[in-house]
Amino acid sequence: xxxxxxxxxxxxxxxxxxxxxxxxxxxxxxxxxxxxxxxxxxxxxxxxxxxxxxxxxxxxxxxxxxxxxxxxxxxxxxxxxxxxxxxxxxxxxxxxxxxxxxxxxxxxxx
Amino acid sequence: xxxxxxxxxxxxxxxxxxxxxxxxxxxxxxxxxxxxxxxxxxxxxxxxxxxxxxxxxxxxxxxxxxxxxxxxxxxxxxxxxxxxxxxxxxxxxxxxxxxxxxxxxxxxxxxxxxxxxxxxxxxxxxxxxxxxxxxxxxxxxxxxxxxxxxxxxxxxxxxxxxxxxxxxxxxx
Numbered sequence: 001x002x003x004x005x006x007x008x009x010x011x012x013x014x015x016x017x018x019x020x021x022x023x024x025x026x027x028x029x030x031x032x033x034x035x036x037x038x039x040x041x042x043x044x045x046x047x048x049x050x051x052x053x054x055x056x057x058x059x060x061x062x063x064x065x066x067x068x069x070x071x072x073x074x075x076x077x078x079x080x081x082x083x084x085x086x087x088x089x090x091x092x093x094x095x096x097x098x099x100x101x102x103x104x105x106x107x108x109x110x
Numbered sequence: 111x112x113x114x115x116x117x118x119x120x121x122x123x124x125x126x127x128x129x130x131x132x133x134x135x136x137x138x139x140x141x142x143x144x145x146x147x148x149x150x151x152x153x154x155x156x157x158x159x160x161x162x163x164x165x166x167x168x169x170x171x172x173x174x175x176x177x178x179x180x181x182x183x184x185x186x187x188x189x190x191x192x193x194x195x196x197x198x199x200x201x202x203x204x205x206x207x208x209x210x211x212x213x214x215x216x217x218x219x220x221x222x223x224x225x226x227x228x229x230x231x232x233x234x235x236x237x238x239x240x241x242x243x244x245x246x247x248x249x250x251x252x253x254x255x256x257x258x259x260x261x262x263x264x265x266x267x268x269x270x271x272x273x274x275x276x277x278x279x280x281x282x
Contacts, residue, residue: 038266059266
């Protein structure tokens with residue numbers, strides 16, 4: 001028995017759809033912040049609650065992502081290391097590099 | 111105070127374009143200046159870490175040791191890759207002599223006096239290094255990778271300068 005030609009494609013599309021789109025939506029979007037030239041780039045980032053932020057250290061000196069009030073502490077990130085954080089609580093979260101206190105950034109969770 | 115200001119001026123003068131009236135430093139001389147400048151601050155950091163009882167000063171000192179060691183590691187890898195041998199110059203020699211003089215002065219101080227002298231010298235020193243990077247080292251670096259390294263190091267020196275100023279203001 002021959003199936004009509006478009007059917008396999010449709011089945012494949014239906015099978016692929018939940019695998020691709022649905023879980024990504026449930027986990028929230030991912031935002032990248034580079035730590036480069038002794039700065040958080042971008043210094044200010046707006047995200048939705050449930051989104052993930054990934055900081056990547058591009059400098060050859062170690063840095064941290066530290067928000068003392070929010071109890072967020074990445075520990076020392078050597079060059080090339082990353083820190084992932086899921087933003088849950090809405091509001092403004094100022095943070096700094098504990099090692100270089102002149103470096104400052106802000107996460108706004110909406 | 112007068113003497114330390116004079117010493118700071120002498121160190122600054124040796125860094126600036128005045129000292130290179132015969133043409134700027136060569137790449138091997140620039141490499142020699144970079145290594146000397148970092149080592150001087152690592153040595154001062156080691157002394158401050160063991161002498162100071164102030165947590166902020168100790169943490170700053172550790173930061174200088176870690177960051178300037180990282181810069182020298184990068185510089186070492188680059189000169190090896192480029193097959194350049196860091197060369198002494200009047201500037202690298204003046205840096206080492208200035209560093210030694212600073213250590214001698216600091217060793218005679220204790221407590222808050224030590225902290226203040228170390229912190230103030232770190233401000234002056236990073237300002238001089240930053241000026242040297244902008245006015246002498248970057249403009250004269252011929253190799254693109256060496257110039258790139260200096261450009262990459264510059265923000266760290268600028269951040270250390272601001273950090274040192276912050277430390278001075280807390281010690282007052």
